[in-house]
Amino acid sequence: MTLRYTQSNAADKKFAKIDQRGRHDPTHKTNQLELYKRKTKVSLKVFRQIFNNDFNIGFHMPKKDKCTLCESRKQESAKFTEVEECAYQKHLKDKEENAVHATIERFVNKRIIWAPSEWSTIISNARINPKPFQVVMLKHSDFLSWKSQNILPTGITKTLDGSIFQFNQVKIALFEKGKDEIQVQYSYSDSADILVLSLTSGTAKGKTSRKLKNASNKLEAIYPQPLKISHLKYRDLMQLCEKKNYSSSIC
Template sequence: MGHIKSFPTLESHYSRKDTTKLYLEENLNVTKMYKLYVQKCHNEWKVNPEKLSFYRSIFNGEFNLGFHQPKKDACKYCEWYKRLNPSDKVHHEEEYNAHQTRKVQAREHKENDKRQAQAQSSYKALTFDLEQVLTTPWSNVSSLFYSRKLSTYNLTVYELGNKEAQCYMWHEGEGGRGSSEISTCMFQYLSTLSGTEHVVLYSDTCGGQNRNAGFSAMCLHAVKTLPISIIDHKFMESGHSQMECDSVHAAIETARKKVPVYSPEGYYTLVRMARRNRPYKVIELGHSDFLDFKSFSQHTVRNRTKDTEGQTVHWQKIKWLRYTKQDPKGIQFKYSLSDQPFQMLQVGKQETRGAHAIGPKKMHTGPPGITAVKKKDLLTLCTNGSIPQSYVDFYQSLQVTQAE
């Protein structure tokens, strides 16, 4: 049991909010863990190892662990429905059919917006998503499995009209992966568009990253300060959020299997080379680039609970948000992607008393850093040769935040 506990774990990228299950690195499995356990028994502990069947029974019975897979989690609702007995299926049939209808609607909308983006230069349609955490160092050296690693993040923006992809990348010593970081990446992307009047965003339903007041504040700020007139944000159905940007992440995962990666800079280079034709564009971000849209939302989204009809707004059920230059103090929204009219949420003022538009402030005054225990593990890997000498200066330079 102690050996299994010695492996660092990660939260699920796609279902952090509704599961306590933790994940080990995707290049591990129970058989490989058992082989490492046998090596420990023979070389360090000087004891006879238990059998693989016993090790596996402990893993399955005492731990809520899985192995990190570079794919979307399966739709938990659909899997649950499939396991129901016939009478229970009848009871939940209406709800299940509505779920399937929303799935189809989202995919049809995305295809229609793709066609319009291909036909109209002032219209942009795109998908965006945060890739699963990329850890460094990355190789098959056995000592790495027991060590904490540095996380690198990649927010991918994929334009449906021309199939171009941009990857906004940074490591955890420079920033986290919350709503402000995601909003900063998307604002940077929107700021690069010229001649674009209407932008349609597609994303999954992750509330902590892109369906929240901070992201809405960014969109309001964008239509107010940029040439863009309309931003639509449409959400894929939960459990069925496969999008074109997933192909970028798959290409990165494939490229990573071929080479070891010892630093975030290695990932930046790997991503640039992951697609031979029309290489992905990488935008490297540091702590000074991130804007605090979460705090900014306190000034721009003062009302987020009642619409103009006095009805409670259920943010987690919203499927379509619209922001317009014509009304930069209001958010239109729908609970479905049907032709029903938009409802309206008046969020409040966006100006200071002097009538000057306020903007988001920088999120950090210096690098947020990593934990002391993580830096200790990384420097140990430098000392024992798991990380080549040429990378030592980078790991030594990482700032430390408060310990875990």
């Protein structure tokens, strides 16, 4: 009877299955563990030496979890153009921003936000390693109005070399920060002529030119005072406080 039970309930074809009736030792520990304990244990140093030198084992991230663009750049040895490098840096920045958003969303998913003032603490605690997120609190005075600087020329008829500017033929336009000039091309070809337009010279006619020259560098705040909630919103919040849906510390 014992031999028949052992043969029919063999675990891994080596040891008999443990009787599950009554109190017993953990079933996930077979007799093989006891046999291993009888031998002399080696130190961690010896284990690492054997594992790192005698075995050719590598651990890799699954391909489906890798970024195809980043992996393709690792395989290429050719130099990249400035445009390709800028696009790749933007790609890395987008990946980092998406990772930050995903971390915050996972942390906030199972939490209740009782008041907007709690968001800064919640976001800061969403990550511990390598360090918590740094949250910058903005006030109403930090939002500036750029309408005084948003002056686009409407009367440019000639380029700096005196040729007639054909707006309908423009294929490429290049704007650079801090410069009052625009570079345009009438073709997508790399050998196409580059024409330069000035935003402040006499080529911009009428009021637009004067506004560009006299544009104020001082930016004003959009909101002179903190924004107030509507009367209906205030009434609903007070009703929630009266019904004790919020804690007394918030109300």
